Amino acid sequence: MNQITDGTIIAALQQIAGQSFVFSDVDTLTHYGHDETEDYSFPPGVVVKPGTASEVSAIMRLANEHHLPVVPIGGRTGLSGGALSIHGGIGLSMERFNKIIHIDEQNLQVTVEPGVITQTLRERVASTGLFYPVDPSSQGSCFIGGNVAENSGGARAVKYGVTKDYVLNLEVALPNGEIIWTGANTLKNATGYNLTQLMVGSEGTLGIITKIVLKLLPAHTHNILMLVPFYKAEEACEAVSAIFRAGIVPSALEFMERDAIDWAVQYVDGLSVAVKHGIEAHLLIEVDGNHPDVLFSEAEKIMAVVENFEIDEVLFADTEDQKNALWKMRRSIAEAVKSNSVYKEEDTVVPRYELPKLLRGIKEIGTKYGFRSVCYGHAGDGNLHVNIIKGDMSDERWKTEVPKGIREIFSLTVALKGTLSGEHGIGYVQKNYMDIAFSAPHLAVMRGIKKVFDPNNILNPGKIFPDQH
Amino acid sequence: MNQITDGTIIAALQQIAGQSFVFSDVDTLTHYGHDETEDYSFPPGVVVKPGTASEVSAIMRLANEHHLPVVPIGGRTGLSGGALSIHGGIGLSMERFNKIIHIDEQNLQVTVEPGVITQTLRERVASTGLFYPVDPSSQGSCFIGGNVAENSGGARAVKYGVTKDYVLNLEVALPNGEIIWTGANTLKNATGYNLTQLMVGSEGTLGIITKIVLKLLPAHTHNILMLVPFYKAEEACEAVSAIFRAGIVPSALEFMERDAIDWAVQYVDGLSVAVKHGIEAHLLIEVDGNHPDVLFSEAEKIMAVVENFEIDEVLFADTEDQKNALWKMRRSIAEAVKSNSVYKEEDTVVPRYELPKLLRGIKEIGTKYGFRSVCYGHAGDGNLHVNIIKGDMSDERWKTEVPKGIREIFSLTVALKGTLSGEHGIGYVQKNYMDIAFSAPHLAVMRGIKKVFDPNNILNPGKIFPDQH
Numbered sequence: 024m025n026q027i028t029d030g031t032i033i034a035a036l037q038q039i040a041g042q043s044f045v046f047s048d049v050d051t052l053t054h055y056g057h058d059e060t061e062d063y064s065f066p067p068g069v070v071v072k073p074g075t076a077s078e079v080s081a082i083m084r085l086a087n088e089h090h091l092p093v094v095p096i097g098g099r100t101g102l103s104g105g106a107l108s109i110h111g112g113i114g115l116s117m118e119r120f121n122k123i124i125h126i127d128e129q130n131l132q133v134t135v136e137p138g139v140i141t142q143t144l145r146e147r148v149a150s151t152g153l154f155y156p157v158d159p160s161s162q163g164s165c166f167i168g169g170n171v172a173e174n175s176g177g178a179r180a181v182k183y184g185v186t187k188d189y190v191l192n193l194e195v196a197l198p199n200g201e202i203i204w205t206g207a208n209t210l211k212n213a214t215g216y217n218l219t220q221l222m223v224g225s226e227g228t229l230g231i232i233t234k235i236v237l238k239l240l241p242a243h244t245h246n247i248l249m250l251v252p253f254y255k256a257e258e259a260c261e262a263v264s265a266i267f268r269a270g271i272v273p274s275a276l277e278f279m280e281r282d283a284i285d286w287a288v289q290y291v292d293g294l295s296v297a298v299k300h301g302i303e304a305h306l307l308i309e310v311d312g313n314h315p316d317v318l319f320s321e322a323e324k325i326m327a328v329v330e331n332f333e334i335d336e337v338l339f340a341d342t343e344d345q346k347n348a349l350w351k352m353r354r355s356i357a358e359a360v361k362s363n364s365v366y367k368e369e370d371t372v373v374p375r376y377e378l379p380k381l382l383r384g385i386k387e388i389g390t391k392y393g394f395r396s397v398c399y400g401h402a403g404d405g406n407l408h409v410n411i412i413k414g415d416m417s418d419e420r421w422k423t424e425v426p427k428g429i430r431e432i433f434s435l436t437v438a439l440k441g442t443l444s445g446e447h448g449i450g451y452v453q454k455n456y457m458d459i460a461f462s463a464p465h466l467a468v469m470r471g472i473k474k475v476f477d478p479n480n481i482l483n484p485g486k487i488f489p490d491q492h
Numbered sequence: 493m494n495q496i497t498d499g500t501i502i503a504a505l506q507q508i509a510g511q512s513f514v515f516s517d518v519d520t521l522t523h524y525g526h527d528e529t530e531d532y533s534f535p536p537g538v539v540v541k542p543g544t545a546s547e548v549s550a551i552m553r554l555a556n557e558h559h560l561p562v563v564p565i566g567g568r569t570g571l572s573g574g575a576l577s578i579h580g581g582i583g584l585s586m587e588r589f590n591k592i593i594h595i596d597e598q599n600l601q602v603t604v605e606p607g608v609i610t611q612t613l614r615e616r617v618a619s620t621g622l623f624y625p626v627d628p629s630s631q632g633s634c635f636i637g638g639n640v641a642e643n644s645g646g647a648r649a650v651k652y653g654v655t656k657d658y659v660l661n662l663e664v665a666l667p668n669g670e671i672i673w674t675g676a677n678t679l680k681n682a683t684g685y686n687l688t689q690l691m692v693g694s695e696g697t698l699g700i701i702t703k704i705v706l707k708l709l710p711a712h713t714h715n716i717l718m719l720v721p722f723y724k725a726e727e728a729c730e731a732v733s734a735i736f737r738a739g740i741v742p743s744a745l746e747f748m749e750r751d752a753i754d755w756a757v758q759y760v761d762g763l764s765v766a767v768k769h770g771i772e773a774h775l776l777i778e779v780d781g782n783h784p785d786v787l788f789s790e791a792e793k794i795m796a797v798v799e800n801f802e803i804d805e806v807l808f809a810d811t812e813d814q815k816n817a818l819w820k821m822r823r824s825i826a827e828a829v830k831s832n833s834v835y836k837e838e839d840t841v842v843p844r845y846e847l848p849k850l851l852r853g854i855k856e857i858g859t860k861y862g863f864r865s866v867c868y869g870h871a872g873d874g875n876l877h878v879n880i881i882k883g884d885m886s887d888e889r890w891k892t893e894v895p896k897g898i899r900e901i902f903s904l905t906v907a908l909k910g911t912l913s914g915e916h917g918i919g920y921v922q923k924n925y926m927d928i929a930f931s932a933p934h935l936a937v938m939r940g941i942k943k944v945f946d947p948n949n950i951l952n953p954g955k956i957f958p959d960q961h
Contacts, residue, residue: 371680
C-alpha cells in the first residue's frame with residue numbers, strides 16, 4: 024500500500040532534492056528497508072536524500088498533500104524497527120545532514136545535524152576538551168538524530184543520563200512543512216510546553232529533526248575499569264543497588280550473563296577473557312573523574328561491596344588496550360547473539376533494586392514457555408536487554424508461545440514499576456504490548472498529540488501505537 | 493465571569509470533598525487570590541481542598557461538565573501568576589496532599605504528594621543520607637507540586653539541573669477525570685511520548701498532579717562558599733563562563749548587582765556584608781563534593797580565573813553560620829526588592845557566555861525607556877532576574893513605557909538564543925510576550941496539545957497563551 028507508483032511524485036521529489044538524490048532502484052530500496060531489528064525487511068517505495076531543512080519541509084508538504092507515508096532513516100542501527108518503511112512511501116535518509124555546525128566552547132554546547140555519527144561527534148567534541156557522554160553500543164555507526172528520536176542511552180547513562188538530558192533545542196520540520204525551533208539554547212527553560220522533550224523519543228512520528236543543540240560537559244581525565252565475576256547471576260544484580268547505597272555513582276555498571284560473554288569472545292577475533300567454570304554473570308564497573316586518588320578510594324569501596332557476594336578474582340584493566348578490549352567485548356554482545364541464533368530482543372527496564380526479581384522472573388517465564396534467554400545490559404539503570412533465543416525451538420512454538428512469554432515479561436516489568444523499553448524505543452516490534460504499560464485514556468492522549476502534529480498520519484505510520492482492531 | 497453563584501455547584505463540591513473543605517467566605521477567597529506575583533489579586537469563586545486523587549478526579553468531572561475554570565493552588569509563592577484565578581471558578585488548593593509517601597533508599601527515589609513544602613522534602617530526604625538538589629529561593633514555603641508545574645530551578649541547578657531533571661513519574665488527574673501515571677519509576681524510558689516532561693512546566697494547564705516520583709542522589713559531605721566582589725558588573729558576568737572553561741562545574745554560581753545586596757542587607761535584620769565603594773556586583777560561588785582536597789583545588793582554580801578581573805578581596809565563608817548568612821542574603825533579595833518599590837520582575841535566560849551582552853542591553857533599554865533595574869540571579873545557568881523598579885516613575889509612564897522596554901529585553905534574550913523564562917514560568921504576566929519566542933505555527937501546536945488534554949479549557953484558563961484579539 025502507498026507505494027510510490029505515480030511518476031509525478033518521483034518527479035516532484037527530484038524537483039525538490041535534485042535528481043541525483045532520489046532513488047527507486049531495487050538495490051537502494053532494499054538497502055534502506057532494514058535496520059538492526061531482527062531480520063525484518065520493509066523497503067520504502069522511494070528513497071530521498073535531502074540536503075537542507077527547506078528541502079525536508081518541501082517534501083513534507085508534498086507528502087502531506089498526497090497522504091504519503093514518510094519514514095525518517097538514520098544510521099539504521101535501531102533495534103525496534105523505527106526506520107522500517109512498513110507502509111512503503113518515502114524513505115527519508117538523513118545521511119547528507121552530516122555537519123557538526125558549531126562547537127561552542129564558551130557555552131559548552133554543540134549544534135549538529137542529525138546525520139552525524141555519534142562517535143564522530145563524541146571524538147570531535149573531545150578534541151576541544153569537552154565531553155558528550157551518551158555512548159550507545161552502536162555509536163560507531165548510529166546517527167545522533169536517531170539517538171534523539173529514540174532517546175538512546177548507553178553504558179554511561181548511569182552517571183551522565185540519556186540523550187534527553189543533553190538535548191537543549193531542536194530544529195524540526197513539521198508534517199505541514201513549517202520549520203520550528205522547539206526551545207532555546209539554554210540550560211533552564213520554563214517558557215511554554217516542553218516540545219523539545221516531547222520530540223525526544225517520539226521515534227520519527229511527530230516531525231523531522233533537522234538540527235540539534237546539545238549540552239556538553241568539561242572532560243574528565245581518569246577512569247578505572249573493573250570486571251567482577253559472580254558465581255550467582257542474581258547476586259550480581261543485587262550488588263548493583265548495593266554499590267549506589269555505598270554512596271558511589273559509577274560511570275558505567277554493566278551486567279552480562281555468562282552466555283553473553285562466551286558468545287562475544289567466540290564472535291570477536293583475538294578477544295581473550297577466560298570465564299571460570301561456575302561463573303554465572305559479570306559486572307563491568309567503571310568510575311571516572313579528575314582525581315586518581317578519589318577514583319582509587321571509590322574502587323576500594325566498590326570492592327568492599329562486591330566482596331559481600333560469592334565472586335571470583337576481580338580483573339582491573341591496567342592499560343588503555345585492556346579497557347578497549349573489555350568495552351569491545353561488551354559492545355559486541357548484540358551482534359554475537361545475532362550471529363548465533365534467530366532471536367528476539369526486549370529492552371526491559373525497572374528500578375535498579377528490582378533487577379534480581381526481574382532476572383528470576385524472566386528465567387521462570389522462559390521455563391514455562393520453553394525458551395532460553397541471554398540477558399545483559401545497563402544494570403546501573405535497571406535496563407536489562409533480554410535476548411530470547413530460538414535455538415532449536417519449532418517455528419510453530421516460536422510464533423505462538425514466545426509472544427505470550429514476552430507479554431508476561433513486560434507485565435512483570437510494569438508490576439515492578441518499570442516499563443517496556445529503556446532505550447530502544449517501541450517502534451514496530453513492541454507496539455502491540457503498549458496496552459500493558461498504558462491505559463486506554465493514556466493512549467488516547469498520546470494519539471491526540473500525534474494528531475496535533477500529524478493529522479494525516481504521514482509520519483512513520485504503524486509505529487508506537489498498537490494496531491486497532 | 494464564571495463565578496460560582498450556583499448553589500448546586502457548592503453542594504456538589506461539598507459532596508465530593510466534605511463540607512469542611514469547601515470555602516466561599518471572602519477572607520478565604522481573598523487569601524487564595526494572590527501569590528507572590530507583584531500585587532495582583534484574583535480570588536477564585538470557591539476554594540476546595542481535596543484530600544485524595546479520586547476527589548480531584550470527581551471535581552474535574554464536575555468542572556468539565558459545567559465548563560468551570562479550575563486553578564490548582566500550591567504554596568502561592570509563584571512569580572508569574574500561575575495560581576491566580578483570573579477567571580474565577582474553583583480554586584483547588586492542594587495543601588492537604590502533604591505526605592511524603594515513601595523514601596525508597598534502595599532505588600534512590602522518593603514518592604511524594606504535591607503539597608509537601610520543598611524544604612521539608614529536602615530535609616527528610618537528607619536525614620536518610622540522600623540528596624534532592626533542587627532548591628528554589630522560596631523553598632521554605634513553596635510546594636513541590638508547584639515546582640513541578642513551573643519547572644523550578646534555584647541556585648544548585650548549575651551543577652544538578654532543574655526540577656524536570658528529577659521527575660521520573662507523575663500521577664495526574666486529567667480534565668476528563670481520568671487518572672494516569674505519566675511514565676515509569678525508571679531512570680531510562682523510551683516507551684511512547686514523554687508525557688512526564690510535557691506535564692513538567694505546563695503550569696497547571698494540562699492536568700492536576702496528585703503524586704510525584706523524584707530521583708534522588710547520594711548526599712555529598714563538603715562544600716566551599718566564596719563571595720567575590722567585582723568592580724565592574726559586566727566582568728562578573730564574563731567570569732561566569734570563564735570558570736566553566738577552566739573545567740570547574742560549581743554547585744552554585746550566583747550574580748548580584750550592588751543594589752540587590754545593599755537592599756537585602758537593609759531588609760534582613762542582623763545581616764552584615766560590607767560592600768566597598770565602587771563595587772558593582774558580586775558572584776557567590778560554591779563547590780561541593782566528598783573530598784575536601786579536591787574542593788580546595790577547585791577553589792584555587794576559581795581564584796585563578798576571577799583574579800584576571802578587577803576584583804576586591806574574596807570572602808571565604810568559614811563556618812556554617814557564615815554560609816547560612818550569605819545564602820540568607822541571596823534568598824532575601826526578591827523580598828527586599830518587593831519591600832522597596834513597586835516593581836516588575838522578568839526571568840530572562842540566555843546561554844551563559846551571553847550574560848555580559850544581556851546585562852549591557854538591559855541597562856541601555858532602561859536608559860531608553862527611563863527605568864532603573866536591579867539584576868541578580870543564577871548566572872551559572874545564564875538565568876538573570878531583572879527587577880524593573882518603579883521608584884518615582886509616573887503611573888502613566890510605568891503603564892506605557894515599561895511594557896515596551898520589557899518587549900525589547902525579551903527580544904534581546906531571544907536574539908541571544910535565550911528565552912522568556914528560565915524558572916518562573918509564563919503564567920499570567922508574561923503571556924503576551926510569547927509571540928517573541930514562538931512563531932504562530934509553534935503556538936498552534938502548543939494550543940493543539942492543550943486542547944487534547946483540556947478540550948473545554950477549564951484548567952487554569954488565561955495562562956501561558958497570548959490573548960487572542
